[in-house]
Amino acid sequence: MKKNKWWIALILLQVLVLFGVAGSYYGVNYFGKEIQLKTKPVDPSDVFSGDYVSLNYEISDAPDSLWKGKPIKEPTPVYVVLAPENGMYHIKKLTNGSPDVSGSQVYLKAKATPSMIGMLHLEYGLERFYVEENTGKKFEKPGQKFSVSVKVAPWGKGVIQEIMPETTK
Amino acid sequence: MNDQWLEKEGKKWVEESIISEDQYRLILAKYEDNHSQRGIGLIPIFASILIGLGILSFIAANWGGITPPFRLALLIAVLCICYGLGHTFLQKGKQALGHSFIALGIASFGASLILLGQTYHFVSYDARTFIIWSLPALIYLYFLKGRLLFFLTFAILTGGQIYTLTEFSSYSYLLLILFGLGLGWFALNEKNRLFTRFFAAGFVLHLVFLAGTLNENWLWLVVILLGVYSLSEWLESILRSSLKFFASAAAFGVNLVLYFSLTNAPPETMEYPEPLWFLIVFILLAAFLIYSRMKAGTLSAVLKSGILFIPWFYLATFTGNVAVGILYLIVAFLFSGLLLSEGYRTEQRYQINWGIILFLLVTFIAYINLAWSFMPKSLFFLIGGILLFALYFFLQKKKKDVLEEGGIHHEKK
Structure with missing residues (x-):
């Protein structure tokens, strides 16, 4: 036995x-606390690949002036503090320790990599929205923007709730 | 080799009085049972694969309609059923079936991780999923052994590394360590030729990927391969020779790549590793190899493969790229030539065969590199084909002569 x-x-x-x-x-x-995020259009050919929609958020890129630590040369874990403005959340600052947030602010953990000069690319683990196979056509319009509602936990992890195509230009 | 073959050939041996009638019967009896058993043993494996595929495709077809908590329950149920059946069969002494179901259980664990990730829109940016997946596979391999589990674990770890590389363009050291220690330990303990070879090949492959993703120059691969070659001196003989074989093979490949790029790339595009550190590590490893070979009294044997690991590329600053490129070609020729001549001397068929294959390969690559750009293509292929044929017949004839001579020589003794 x-x-x-x-x-x-x-x-x-x-x-x-x-x-x-x-x-x-x-x-x-x-x-978690629900927040709204805006996406930017991605390269049209990449939007829908098989069974998920690629999402590129406004908060996916940040000027590195928001980062106060040592210059980032390779992928580094960072904390991104977000604050609302007209209902949508934008980046307030980047920190390397878990930040204190109050009121309507939240923070997300992310992986920062240097992209263009003076810019950082941030990956939150929210970049894919899986859909049923062959139902992604409606997301396939080139240049389509979405507003995505995300729940953010107090420990900095976010999960996507739903994504809505933005109709108003 | 099958039973019928043995039966037929054995009769001839008796007629030619190589063996006696009694010996013939004894030999037949010795080999009779094993083979039929082995063939039948494969059937449950295929059966379980088919059933697994059936269940998977059914779930996949209806996946969208299932709510997330129910998906979780379904996945856990599949997992438990597979493992449960596996262990039940094992307890009844049905090894092949038991192992197949446990392998299915491990596969369904990995599938569950991926499917749950998709269900909840999790995106991973590293090899985490594969690391978690490989852990039960390694533990099962440790307890149950077996070919199926070995190859499954091999596939998870290597596939994980390749996925990490292509999808996230990064390298997982943890996967390398799990592969090296987990499967290496297993291969070392099992002392099975098949496991050892696959382990050695996979390990060298992981290291090649590592060199490809280093922030440093990829030519550090030469030192890494030399490291595998010389540090394997510590290991037992089967694993040692497999690791040496694949390290040499990879080094041979590097030689050919360097020949190609040094003779073709514009000079300023070639970059080399920082010489100071590279040479220090290189000399330490080479010294260790030479020292341990001297102690064993087999130093001369190291020269053959040794030439593949020497970083000739540093000479390019003095002599220019093309000269060093051609040096690499000469080294590749020299290596296959040495392999051939040693094969002829020791009458080892496999060494002769490898020598021939490599010699033809090097000839062909050199020919492509030299003649591709200025020869009309039809003539190029024609001459290339004739060249290879001629070389092949010459080498085959030589091999036949040597092996036949060897046979007579053997009889005289």
Whole structure:
């Protein structure tokens, strides 16, 4: 009987990992605060690739003047403080430790990489919205912008709730 | 080799009085059972793959209509059923079936991670998924051993590395470590030729990827390969020879690439690693190799492969690129020539074969490089073909002569 114990434990661990993945989503959903983000149009040919929509947010790029630490040369984890303006959230500043936010502000964890001169590219893990296969056509219009509602947890993780194509230009 | 072949050939041996009638029966009895068993053992593996595919495609077709919590429950159910069946079969002593279902369980764990990620719109930017996926595979491999689990783990770790490389253009050191220590430990313990070869090939492949993503110059690969070559001195013989084989093969490849690029690229585009550190590490590794070979008294054997690892490219500052490129070509020729002559001397068929293959390869590459740009294409292919044929027949004849001579020589003894 003792011999069997290891594999039961192993299966339980794997099940726990799967619960963990789901749990981190529902945790964010439960504790998180909903914010609205605007996207920028991506290269039209890239918008819809197979089973997901690529999203490029306004907050995906930031001038590196918002970053006060050592110059970023390679991918670095950063914290991005966001504040609302007319209902949409924009970048307030970037920090390298978890920042204090109050009121309507929130922060997201991101990976910063240098892009053009004086600019940083930020990846939040929110860049893909998976859709059912072959239902992505409606997202395929070139130059389409979206407003995306995201729940942001107090620990800096965000999950997408829904994406809405913007009709007004 | 199958039973029928043995039966037929064995009769001839008896007629030619190579073996006696009794020995013939003994030999037949020894090989009779194994083969039929091995063939049948594959069927449950294929069966489980088919069932797995059936379930997967059914779920995939209806995936969109299933709510996320139900998806989670479904995935966990599939996972538990696969593992549960696997262990039940194992307890009943049905190894092949048991291993197949456990492999399916591991596969469904990985699929669950990916599908849940999509369900919740998680995007990963590193090899995390593959690392988590490989852990149960490694643990199962440790406890249960077995070919299927070995190759599954191999595929997860190597596939993960390739995915990380192509999708995120980064390299996962953790995957390298899991591959090197996990599968390396397994190959070392199993002492099985198949596992050792695959491990060695995979390990060298991971290192080639590593060199390709380094911030430093990719030519650090030469030192990395030399490191594999000389540090494998510490290992046991099967694993050592496999690692040496694939490290040399990769170094041979680097030689050909350098020949090609040095003779074609404009001079200012070639960049080399910082010589100071490169040479220090290089000399340390080479010294270790020479020292350990001297202790074993087999220094001369190292010369053959050794020439592949020497960083001739630093000479380019003195002699110009083209001269060094041609030097690399000469080294490649020299290596295959040495391999051939050693094969002839020791009458080892596989060494002769490799020598021939490499010799033809180098000839062909040199020919392409030299003649492609200025020869009419039809003439180019025609002459290339004739050249290769001529070389092939010459080498085959030489091989036949040597091996036949060897046979007679052997009999005389």
